[in-house]
Amino acid sequence: MGTVVYRYKRHIPNLPCFIAHNRLAELQQRSPPSLISLAGGAPNSNTFPFQSASITVKNGQTVTFDEVAMKRALQYSASNGIPELLTWMKNLQKNLHNPPTASYSPESGQMEMCVTTGSQEGLCKVFEMLVNPGDNVLLDAPTYSGTLAALHPLGCNLVNVPSDQHGMIPAALKEVLSRWDPSEVHKPGSTAPKILYTIPNGGNPTGASMTAERKKEVYELARQYDMLIIEDDPYYFLQFEKPWAPTFLSMDVDGRIIRTDSFSKILSSGLRIGFVTGPKPLVDRVVLHIQASTMHTSTFTQLMVSQLLHSWGQEGFLQHIDKVIEFYRKQRDAMISSADKWLKDVAEWHTPSAGMFLWMKLKGIADTQQLIMEKALEKEVLLVPGGVFMINSSEPCPYVRAAFSLSTPEQIDEALKRLSALIKEAL
């Protein structure tokens, strides 16, 4: 127990092309000015039409790109991310999660990180790296539809672990795992799951957040069955109550946690900046997958974010987060008070302590698909029918997801009033 074996989908050899790419990049950086390189495959940025940029930050600061910075921003960059952004994030990660040093690869003894084009890219690459057709993958559904979209084409079996308002239920996980013998998980032909995916805070769509106790129990079960846990935590920074619950990453003594973080909900979703954090051998392989597909996250957006973060420092960053939390807490409160006003007799819900979603079960409605996709539009209210978050989306589902991120409290109130009328008509 505790010894982790990384079982990749297939072995990605360290191909000559990868070695050459990395070695050349390194040589180019360390080379004396007298070296004449005919090696690079990058275009000449003198031919690009953009010259400089200055972006005004809401607090009056500016993020500027002079001609030299602009040339770099417009050029290819390292597949794992630009060094200054990575260093900044590694420090933040260390301060927030303080991952136990023993957790990281026996080879390197350290945590590794890479930048991804949103956490969605990180998730996709992690699944691509690990999941074979026919593998059993554990997750607590309902879950993020983007995860289902990433997993379905891989031809794996999605195995549901029941959850409630506090996320995945450890006793239910134990029950699911009892199908396999922990001493046989490494035997050839074993069908025991290698990975477990979960959204620990402000779940999408459920709004559920896992307690520290549950995380500990789930982690212990992962140790018994030598599973990796994919901790997909884009709502980590949107936890309304402090202190924030310890993360899986913070309890990882073996090197079995792969964590995905996102700047989408706190800095910008369109800039597409996310991170994968985990044991070095796993993150290095994610980087190979990036190198083979997008090559890297936009240099321009990485530099833009990096400049801002360096000027803020960690303290300034966390002060910004506090303001974002304050906004979402008020929005959540507005939605709950309108739900109390309009939906008490026709729906059930739990108040989310993080994120941007309220997950509601409509009483007496077996399936919300038609009601939401057709009738709700007539009443000019739009929600997401719960079925899209289920492993088997064709089964009837009485839930709907309501987001409190974009609408004003007045709009939220009107929307839930319309939803209430709609449900009453349908009953």
Ligand code: PMP
């Ligand atoms: N995971 C979850 C649970 C999400 O809700 C989302 C976005 N909706 C993502 C990952 C992807 O986020 P992004 O790629 O913007 O970081």
